[in-house]
Amino acid sequence: MFKILCHSIYFHLINYLRIKQAVFFSLAFPIFLFIVFGNIWGLNQQEYVASLFTGVLGMTIASDGLFAIGPVIREYYASGLIKYLRKLPMNILSYFIGLIISRVISLLVVLGLLTVVSKLMFNFTPPSEQIINLIAGIVIGLFLFAFLGLTISFSGIKYGSEKGLINFVFFGVLFTSNCFYPVGQFNRIVGAIGDALPLNPILHVLRGEASGFIIVLWLITPIVLFSVLFRRIKFVR
Amino acid sequence: MMIILHSLLFFLLFMLIHEGGHIIAAKMMAIPIQKVGASLKPYPHFYVSVTWPRSIIQKYTYLFAGMAISWLIFSIVQINDYWGIKSLYYGLIIQLIVEMNPFHSDIIIAIVTNRKGFKKAGLNNFESVYKKELAAYHFSALWYLHFSLWMFVIVLLLKMT
Amino acid sequence: MNKILVTNISYTVKGKQILKDLSFEVKQNEVFALIGKNGSGKSSLIDIILQDLKPDCGEVKLFEKEKFNYKNVGILYDHLPLISLLRVEEIIKYYCTVHKLKYAAIVQHFFEDFEISPIEKSYIRTLSLGEKKRVSILLAVMHNPDLLILDEPFANVDPTITNRIWNVLKRDGRTIFFTTHNWADAEKRADKVAFLGNGQLIAEPLRPAEAIKNLPAQKKLIFTSTQEIEQLLTKEAYYKHDGNIVCFSQPGSSLIGVIAQHTSNFSIQDVDLTDVYLFHLKAESHV
Known part of the structure; x- marks a missing residue:
């Protein structure tokens, strides 16, 4: 079981590393945004850099969770690959847990890269006591957004259209969040919407702040919805 | 504003x-x-x-x-x-x-039209060959160099302000 | 012992009956070919046998059990178990881990017959369809299963290596159930053939030679279908296909002379499995 899990992680990692676009958007692009925004507003403002650090990480967690898990699993169903996986003498969960762990590894690499760049460019590194918050934020956030992505992917909308909907959800969540600046200070309503959506609670976890009940709600709802939708999935020829 | x-x-x-x-x-x-x-x-x-x-x-x-x-x-x-x-x-x-962006700019046209595949195909099917070569160039090692330089220029310009 | 037992299976999709009251069995060590045209329901039947689709009624037993695991089954669906960005060796190695096999042993036992070595390091996306099929068949057979269920296994595979691959598949008297629309392949490889048409088995599963022997004659006369000629065929068994009449003719029959009076454009051939299928499928309306 453990050997299969390890091989599954490796399997998904090499597959992911060969999708050049995915590597750019999950590794290089967050660093790029961190450098640009940090240079615009963060010079000599350690507080902003600290906030941007977790903001960029939060954005990457949301995009990885939404785009790299749900649509991928849906693709396995659409291509029929899932039928082979279900017939192999292994627990199919180990295959998909491998997928999730490979994404966690990718996010830990982003965290490492952000730390290095942050130290070199802005002379800022997150305090050691925040490391647990950052790792917890990565795991909880990925879990939450993965189930959100799965729920959208399996919501019964036409295959191929779900990516448009996930894009809409991602940018909606991102632009109302406090990833790059405190939105609530500019517009209270947008700020309130952002607080009700799942990214701000994840940012609270990453920043070591209290995140309230809303995170629990966002953790439970997609799982329940997905389990209901998943039971309804049928193969039809 | x-x-x-x-x-x-x-x-x-x-x-x-x-x-x-x-x-x-x-x-x-x-x-x-x-x-x-x-x-x-x-x-x-x-x-x-x-x-x-x-x-x-x-x-x-x-x-x-x-x-x-x-x-x-x-x-x-x-x-x-x-x-x-x-x-x-x-x-x-x-x-x-x-x-100077590394996605669609004059620099990109200069680089892509200088690629072997493009030169080999000549000017026949310009658009399709260009698209193919552009896709091959995007996210390549040379493209990452371009992207890094672009980022460097952005930081430099922002610092100058 | 039955390796596969299908009893009274019916399957409907959006009001269209795909399979109708289908029953057959595949015995141990048997190579069973299910022949049918594209869209005849072969792949749906495989999905039902492998419990990916739920039939409207009927039951399937594998290894004489209703609930079974697939540890001893090698499977090839009508789509392949491959991921385009991975290399051939990476996929085989993953399957080795899952089946608890040594990669070196797979290389030794299968690579030569399946001609995998030249493509071992290639990315799946760069392979031809035939090469992809070879890799997929290897993945189905590498854990040495008792039963193979294969959907169109040799479509697009280079005919020069199919013999070698078949020898590997049949090794140790393995039971094989495969679908095909390649009649010659079925005739050559299968111990028993069944024909699927209009969602039903159109004849009892038989040995290919027996099925051919059961036809009204061992020679056939093919000529362009016209109403005038058709009226002459009062006693003969025949069927119409693609604008032609295919008429079964005994040696020394006077039919050739009669036809020759009406047309010079005819041919005489030996009957084969195609005739078994088409005769049974179209017999009702034309004999």
């Missing part, structure tokens, strides 16, 4: 001047101009379309003329401390960042 509006207007002006650079270069080298227009894809921009230049020197002179004009203006603005007009500086910075 006004500074944003003014910056965007200056940006529009510099975009037109950039295209003017291409037109001047084409006229000087007697390259026939086919069309001057605007396109929304992949992002809103103006363009000058010419018949494919005969020599490599002509090609690169034509392609980089727009950028040369922008950098010339940037030097003049910089020397004169942008006459105190911040929006002028911002508009120019946006223009420089846009025209």
Whole structure:
């Protein structure tokens, strides 16, 4: 079981590393945004850099969770690959847990890269006591957004259209969040919407702040919805 | 709010001047101009379309003329401390960042049309060969170098402000 | 012992009956070919046998059990178990881990017959369809299963290596159930053939030679179908296909002379499995 899990992680990692676009958007692009925004507003403002650090990480967690898990699993169903996986003498969960762990590894690499760049460019590194918050934020956030992505992917909308909907959800969540600046200070309503959506609670976890009940709600709802939708999935020829 | 509006207007002006650079270069080298227009894809921009230049020197002179004009203006603005007009500086910075981007710019055209696959195919099926070579170039090692340099220039320009 | 037992299976999709009251069995060590045209329901039947689709009624037993695991089954669906960005060796190695096998042993036992070595390091996306099929068949058989269920296994595979691959598949008297629309392949490889048409088995599963022997004659006369000629065929068994009449003719029959009076454009051939299928499928309306 453990050997299969390890091989599954490796399997998904090499597959992911060969999708050049995915590597750019999950590794290089967050660093790029961190450098640009940090240079615009963060010079000599350690507080902003600290906030941007977790903001960029939060954005990457949301995009990885939404785009790299749900649509991928849906693709396995659409291509029929899932039928082979279900017939192999292994627990199919180990295959998909491998997928999730490979994404966690990718996010830990982003965290490492952000730390290095942050130290070199802005002379800022997150305090050691925040490391647990950052790792917890990565795991909880990925879990939450993965189930959100799965729920959208399996919501019964036409295959191929779900990516448009996930894009809409991602940018909606991102632009109302406090990833790059405190939105609530500019517009209270947008700020309130952002607080009700799942990214701000994840940012609270990453920043070591209290995140309230809303995170629990966002953790439970997609799982329940997905389990209901998943039971309804049928193969039809 | 006004500074944003003014910056965007200056940006529009510099975009037109950039295209003017291409037109001047084409006229000087007697390259026939086919069309001057605007396109929304992949992002809103103006363009000058010419018949494919005969020599490599002509090609690169034509392609980089727009950028040369922008950098010339940037030097003049910089020397004169942008006459105190911040929006002028911002508009120019946006223009420089846009025209050097690693996704769709004159630099990209220069690099992609210099690739082996493109040279081999010649000018037959220009669009499809260009698309194929562009896809091969995107996210390659050379592209990451381009991307890093672009990021470096952005940081440099932002630090100058 | 039955390796596969299908009893009274019916399957409907959006009001269209795909399979109708289908029953057959595949015995141990048997190579069973299910023949049918594209869209005849072969792949749906495989999905039902492998419990990916639920039939409207009927039951399927594998290894004489209603609930079974697939540890001893090698499977090839009508789509392949491959991921385009991975290399051939990476996929085989993953399957080795899952089946607890040594990669070196797979190389030794299968690579030569399946001609995998030249493509071992290649990315799946760069392979031809035939090469992809070879890799997929290898993945189905590498854990040495008792039963193979294969959907169109040799479509697009280079005919020069199919013999070698078949020998590997049949090794140790393995039971094989495969679908095909390649009649010659079925005739050559299968111990028993069944024909699927209009969602039903159109004849009892038989040995290919037996099925051919059961036809009205061992020679056939093919000529362009006209009403005038058709009226002459009062006693003969025949069927119409693609604008032609295929008429079964005994040696020394006077039919050739009669036909020759009406047309010079006819041919005489030996009957084969195609005739078994088409005769049974179209017999009702034309004999």
